[in-house]
Amino acid sequence: MHRSHQSYDISGIWTETGSWFKRNVTIPATFGYRCAQNVWWATIPSRIQTLTIAAFLLMNVVFCVHGYRIIDDNIYFGTPIRQVLRYAADRTGIISFANFPFIWLFGMRNNVAIWLTGWDFGTYNNFHRWCARISTLEAVAHSIFYTILIFMNGGWNYYAWWFTMWFWNAGQIATVSMCALLVFSIYWIRRRFYEAFLLVHIGLSILILLTMLGHVSIFDGEYDILFWIPAFIWVFDRAMRLLRIIIYNPGQWSTTALASYSHSANIIRLSIPVDKALYKPRSGNYFYLTVLDDKRFWESHPFTIASLSGDVPHKAEFTDENEGVPLLASTTNSSEAVDGGVGAELKKQHMAFLIRPYDSFSGRLRDMLADEQLAPTSVRVLVDGPYGHTQRLHQYQRVLFIAGGSGVVVALSYLNTLCLEAKTLPTVELHWAVREPGFARHVLAKDAREALTAGRLSVHLYVSSQMDAFDMGEVSTQVEQHIGRPNIHSIVMSAAAGARGGNLAVVACGPARMADDARLAVVDALREGNHHIDYFEESFTW
Structure with missing residues (x-):
């Protein structure tokens, strides 16, 4: 009995010490609140x-x-x-x-x-x-x-x-x-x-x-x-x-990818075959992509894998023309939507990237694809990767993703692993602030479809106004819509309360303010006595 009591005390001391170290040293911002957000012309x-x-x-x-x-x-x-x-x-x-x-x-x-x-x-x-x-x-x-x-x-x-x-x-x-x-x-x-x-x-x-x-x-x-x-x-x-470029596609200098752009979702989907790669991409990996068809073909930019599957969407799947179609309904056979060489590409396993177009590279790629209305466009790319570590989120009993806009790709990268492949399936929550209904609809129907079907994932969508809300079809019981910005502190504290007796991983990827809110909320949750919480942040910029 004495040994058991001593072991419990030592374990408790280590837990308290680790919690103190996390909330005072490893997780918080240097001073107060700002970490991802810039202070004047600098970041802290x-x-x-x-x-x-x-x-x-x-x-x-x-x-x-x-x-x-x-x-x-x-x-x-x-x-x-x-x-x-x-x-x-x-x-x-x-x-x-x-x-x-x-x-x-x-x-x-x-x-x-x-x-x-x-x-x-x-x-x-x-x-x-x-x-x-x-x-x-x-x-x-x-x-x-x-x-x-x-x-x-x-x-x-x-x-x-x-x-x-x-x-x-x-x-x-x-x-x-x-x-x-x-x-x-x-x-x-x-x-x-x-x-x-x-x-x-x-x-x-x-x-x-x-x-x-x-x-x-x-x-x-x-x-x-x-x-x-x-x-x-x-x-x-x-x-x-x-x-890394050579071992991704041995015997060839470049890889043929399929790219399409949705006006309603304001997102570019780039699907790259992985059948010839000498390795298998893993959750959380990111790649530097160079589009050889771009006028600035020497530029390369990093993007995180959104999903890995044998399906490649055709143009129709991005549109909002059929909003009443159930989000979990089967997609049209892709081979019927395309022909020739592109159709052959659809039979291969692909990794998908979801790219938000801004200026420069992503803006040029959007302009290149904007006139293509019927089918994805073939583009030649160099694939440099993989980079990044796969976080061991499957070891947690509860995983909370906090995402903003295209930052949802980080959550998507892990969903199939957590909801379908892990030996002990954790409870997974995704809180996602999104502006474009078309983007949300496509992600839920395509990239998160299997995870939603498995029943281990709950999704909370946050839209800016009632006008932006949309019909969720058959997944209304698994997806909740909220009007306004997410209350990050309340979300994290609620997840921490639900994880008592177990461990919780909080993963944030979104605008700088959202990341700082999540970081501060995790520190507050640790101070409240929820010792088994870890924080992971995927930055939009470096």
Whole structure:
């Protein structure tokens, strides 16, 4: 009896400790509420990321200032201030360059650290940006300290003489380029002009790396390794991208996909065959897709798998012409709706992507498909993936999805696994804020159809007004409509109360405000004593 009681106490302590750590360290925003939402022209990472970044910053500060040995009889630098300036200038320059491997590693798709830790690309992208900011500050400090020292030793004429040296000019170019890169990487520019940002980012990064090699050339190769490691990381990432494209469709450079656009749903459906792939896509995976038929065929963009099936919709399934048709009714045989080569594609197993068209790439793809009224259009794509980790949601007794708009693809990616394939089927709730009735109708009738039929899924739709509500047909008992925005806090607290005695996974994917609401609600639920809750967030942007 004593051992059992002790085991219970230890288990309770671990549960309380884990709950405290989640609600105070790993889940909450750094300060108060905002995490996914931007603050002015910047974003603030989560608290655990901020603590990690702060630890890295502290390490850099210590490495830059610790261990200076100041002596009175220094034959090279006569005064203590000259000694401090020279030591600080050297140290900040070396540490700044030493950060380059981390900057390049954390910014790559094929990041070994992601494979080792399980942290996602968005997390390492934050680390990438902050490592770059710290390295840039150290480079600026390095330049300022040397400039002061030069003026102390010889004034303007001596300062002008240094510009006759290549290594000096290379260092100046590298520092100015690093500062420019920070300016061009602010959140507002990344979000509004992503393609331009990416081209400038790559160009300046190459320039910085090459000029840094020139800057350290006076050391006869002593610091060249800090150039070659980032260069190797970059080459490795590109080689892995090429390998992923090849193993997706061995023997061919591109894959033929079927794409269609719905005006009523305002969504693009892209179906890509997976029969030749040397692997099977899994729930939660995302792929970088390049449309070779696009005028900017060099661009690639990440999209999460919405579903994996042997059915490919034809154009009629997107329309709102037959609103009274039951949502769970059988779909028309796809082979009757298309002909020729496209019909052959329909017989293959496909993975489907649902893409919301905005500007740039998705807008061009929409325009390409807008005139196609009768059947999907064949497009040539390069498929780079899979990326991302599959969360072990099947291990939870209750799973709550909170989605906004096209963010529902994250929930769709897991539905069949949770409702049909898991050994122990959890209770699954989907709370989805959606504007277009056509989009909701199509998703429920097509991508969520099997999960709804299994009876393990309950769906709550949130529409902006009564005018946006629509007839749900035969699934009215499984799908509830609500007018207005979802009360995220109430939804999470209700799910937490229903999960007492079991564990709960809360998965959010939607607009930034929705994600922050969900994050805060989970923290509040943990404070209320619901210890077995975990929070997962799939970001719209990185």
